Amino acid sequence: MKDIFVEVLSNPNLKYPSEIPYNPPKIYPEIKYDYTPSSENKAYEIIRDLFKNLNLDKKNFGTKNWNPLGKFIRKGDTIVIKPNIVKDSKQRSSFLYEAIVTHPSLIRIMVDYAYISTGNRGIINVIDGPIDITDFNSAVKSNGLLDMINFLKSKRIPVNLYDIRSEYLRKLFSFNILGHNLGIYKLTKLKGDPNGYYNFNLKIHSEFAKVEERSDYLRSTQLVRNPKTAAKMHSNGNHYYGICGSMIKSDVIINMPKLKTHKKLGMTLCLKNFVGVTDPRSWLPHYTEKNNNYGDEYAYKHKLKNIIFKFIFKVRKINNLFCVQILKIKKKSNLSFASNVSVKGSNPENDTIWRTCLDINKIILYSDKNGDLRSTPQREILNFVDGIVGGENDGPMSVDPVNSKVVMFSNNPLYTDIIASRMIGVKQNKIIENGLNIQKYKLLEKLPNIKVSYPLLNFKLPPTWRKNDNN
Numbered sequence: 001m002k003d004i005f006v007e008v009l010s011n012p013n014l015k016y017p018s019e020i021p022y023n024p025p026k027i028y029p030e031i032k033y034d035y036t037p038s039s040e041n042k043a044y045e046i047i048r049d050l051f052k053n054l055n056l057d058k059k060n061f062g063t064k065n066w067n068p069l070g071k072f073i074r075k076g077d078t079i080v081i082k083p084n085i086v087k088d089s090k091q092r093s094s095f096l097y098e099a100i101v102t103h104p105s106l107i108r109i110m111v112d113y114a115y116i117s118t119g120n121r122g123i124i125n126v127i128d129g130p131i132d133i134t135d136f137n138s139a140v141k142s143n144g145l146l147d148m149i150n151f152l153k154s155k156r157i158p159v160n161l162y163d164i165r166s167e168y169l170r171k172l173f174s175f176n177i178l179g180h181n182l183g184i185y186k187l188t189k190l191k192g193d194p195n196g197y198y199n200f201n202l203k204i205h206s207e208f209a210k211v212e213e214r215s216d217y218l219r220s221t222q223l224v225r226n227p228k229t230a231a232k233m234h235s236n237g238n239h240y241y242g243i244c245g246s247m248i249k250s251d252v253i254i255n256m257p258k259l260k261t262h263k264k265l266g267m268t269l270c271l272k273n274f275v276g277v278t279d280p281r282s283w284l285p286h287y288t289e290k291n292n293n294y295g296d297e298y299a300y301k302h303k304l305k306n307i308i309f310k311f312i313f314k315v316r317k318i319n320n321l322f323c324v325q326i327l328k329i330k331k332k333s334n335l336s337f338a339s340n341v342s343v344k345g346s347n348p349e350n351d352t353i354w355r356t357c358l359d360i361n362k363i364i365l366y367s368d369k370n371g372d373l374r375s376t377p378q379r380e381i382l383n384f385v386d387g388i389v390g391g392e393n394d395g396p397m398s399v400d401p402v403n404s405k406v407v408m409f410s411n412n413p414l415y416t417d418i419i420a421s422r423m424i425g426v427k428q429n430k431i432i433e434n435g436l437n438i439q440k441y442k443l444l445e446k447l448p449n450i451k452v453s454y455p456l457l458n459f460k461l462p463p464t465w466r467k468n469d470n471n
Helices: 042-053 104-118 136-142 145-154 207-217 229-233 270-277 303-314 353-366 413-424 430-435
Strands: 006-010 078-083 123-128 159-163 167-177 180-189 197-201 238-244 252-256 258-262 266-268 322-328 380-394 398-402 406-410
Touching: 006 042, 006 413, 042 104, 042 406, 078 104, 078 270, 104 123, 104 145, 104 252, 104 380, 123 270, 136 145, 136 159, 145 159, 167 322, 207 229, 207 353, 229 238, 238 353, 252 270, 258 413, 266 270, 266 413, 270 353, 270 413, 270 430, 353 430, 380 413, 406 413, 413 430
Parallel strands: 078 123, 078 252, 123 159, 252 380, 258 266, 258 380
Antiparallel strands: 006 406, 167 180, 180 322, 197 238, 380 398, 380 406
């Protein structure tokens, strides 16, 4: 069993630079292409020092041969960098946006050092599949990621940027009313992942195999597709997932989630971040519809709320071609009471979404490049968590920013999530509790016997995790 480590770096000087393409603050000998230093990018130097302090390629530090990620990445490897680009900035203010997505300046650091390791014979693919209504092109243009990638390409760095979705909801028009934005969207086809897609059937190795009796009630939150598709893909002993080819064909994955809260899981971090590499997204169970025996959804004593939210969340599809979506835009609006209502499993009792996340992580860790599950891990997964500005409260889309000033670096997603949950104060965490009890395709053989220092941030959890409207 390989050594597991998690390093938490807390530094008051950590902040995001604004100068695109997020160049290093100095000329470093290991960076072998020309660039103009950006003195404001202090985070680059702080994170570079983190690699040094971990004694990564200690003997070559300060020389042109320093290769801190060489312990994990070989020459010619295919690297996937998976940030969280869940939203485009037009849907949130610039300040709030920093708390929602992985900042491109941190992606720049990972690309630079991955390139040092893999070299010109390797490939670095920066990929994500945001939620249905996100305009990916707008997102990567507005935050400087596209310009940064193009700059690196101009230096002959073998890096690509892919939206791995096969479709998205393009906004036709919208208007604001009573603190909310009402938008009409049209289903639009995309090119998708140039490396194709793989379909997996986990069968008895799925976490849903333990609850086959609930299959008919599994539901997806995919906006325009039938939410009951998830039930069809997880029934009769079959449990299907579609994963983008870029992930399956990779040798090393650098997982770059955002440190923030989540209504269905308590927090969204390393394990949850891989949901963004699945397609079709409608195959994924997010919650279990309420029935006589079980369900993730709470019942409310307020009949008016039941009527309103049943309408909003079930009549937003129009012939599978168009979609009506309602977004909260004024966080303090007295009429914005949706955040206090547990819809579609947005509560600590959700017994569905954690199963989906663990299944996806099993596939990514254990599948070979032909799409076959093996008995041993098939690729290295490094994790670099962006917590310079974190997100608390009504997560994951309507968070309040927190200047948490931390980053995390590790080689195990489950252990990273364990430390992060302690750091931000998520005490009820089913994805971790059950992730430690997987019998086959384990994500962590055992908890490492090491001490990890971290600040106690104690994020404010989503409202439905603090007080349920069930009394």
